[in-house]
Amino acid sequence: ILNVEQSPQSLHVQEGDSTNFTCSFPSSNFYALHWYRWETAKSPEALFVMTLNGDEKKKGRISATLNTKEGYSYLYIKGSQPEDSATYLCAFNAGNMLTFGGGTRLMVKP
Amino acid sequence: GAGVSQTPSNKVTEKGKYVELRCDPISGHTALYWYRQSLGQGPEFLIYFQGTGAADDSGLPNDRFFAVRPEGSVSTLKIQRTERGDSAVYLCASSSLAGVTDTQYFGPGTRLTVL
Numbered sequence: 001i002l003n004v005e006q007s008p009q010s011l012h013v014q015e016g017d018s019t020n021f022t023c024s025f026p027s028s029n030f031y032a033l034h035w036y037r038w039e040t041a042k043s044p045e046a047l048f049v050m051t052l053n054g055d056e057k058k059k060g061r062i063s064a065t066l067n068t069k070e071g072y073s074y075l076y077i078k079g080s081q082p083e084d085s086a087t088y089l090c091a092f093n094a095g096n097m098l099t100f101g102g103g104t105r106l107m108v109k110p
Numbered sequence: 111g112a113g114v115s116q117t118p119s120n121k122v123t124e125k126g127k128y129v130e131l132r133c134d135p136i137s138g139h140t141a142l143y144w145y146r147q148s149l150g151q152g153p154e155f156l157i158y159f160q161g162t163g164a165a166d167d168s169g170l171p172n173d174r175f176f177a178v179r180p181e182g183s184v185s186t187l188k189i190q191r192t193e194r195g196d197s198a199v200y201l202c203a204s205s206s207l208a209g210v211t212d213t214q215y216f217g218p219g220t221r222l223t224v225l
């Protein structure tokens with residue numbers, strides 16, 4: 001059974017703060033790590049697919065890094081805005097299905 | 111273009127009843143997945159279709175759960191004799207291929223409540 005963990009479980013920040021959270025996953029037999037953003041009452045939205053050790057990907061104010069040797073990925077949000085409030089999920093893909101972490105729920109206060 | 115759609119968006123049923131949840135994937139996507147998210151947890155894999163056939167159903171919790179995709183497009187997840195523990199958000203996703211780096215595109219989910 002693959003164990004994918006995310007921390008923290010929840011995070012409250014002020015508008016304008018920068019923040020980051022962690023996803024840890026098995027470092028052996030790594031294939032790909034996916035990040036999703038899931039806003040309430042909407043579909044989970046794909047952010048990044050990361051495959052190579054040392055990968056860094058960016059989409060607007062959001063970026064992610066990957067360390068496959070030690071089994072972790074960081075997601076960074078620069079200058080958080082209220083519209084960034086969502087649950088951020090990482091998912092490990094070692095076959096056909098995604099194994100998700102429990103998510104980090106981010107709330108950005110105006 | 112149209113994304114993945116799921117119906118109904120909400121379903122309330124009584125313990126012991128039968129329910130069907132429908133998923134319309136993105137047109138042309140051959141791979142289709144069902145996941146279930148229980149309160150406070152991340153989504154958990156249920157079943158994966160490649161075309162019409164279930165390629166991996168190892169995540170189905172027991173034989174009360176069954177899914178079909180008869181024409182390789184729309185899929186239906188069927189739950190018999192529902193139990194209160196089946197209450198969750200059921201998510202469907204599709205992808206053009208089934209590789210580990212292929213993005214799975216999700217629908218908005220069906221929230222199932224079993225009273």
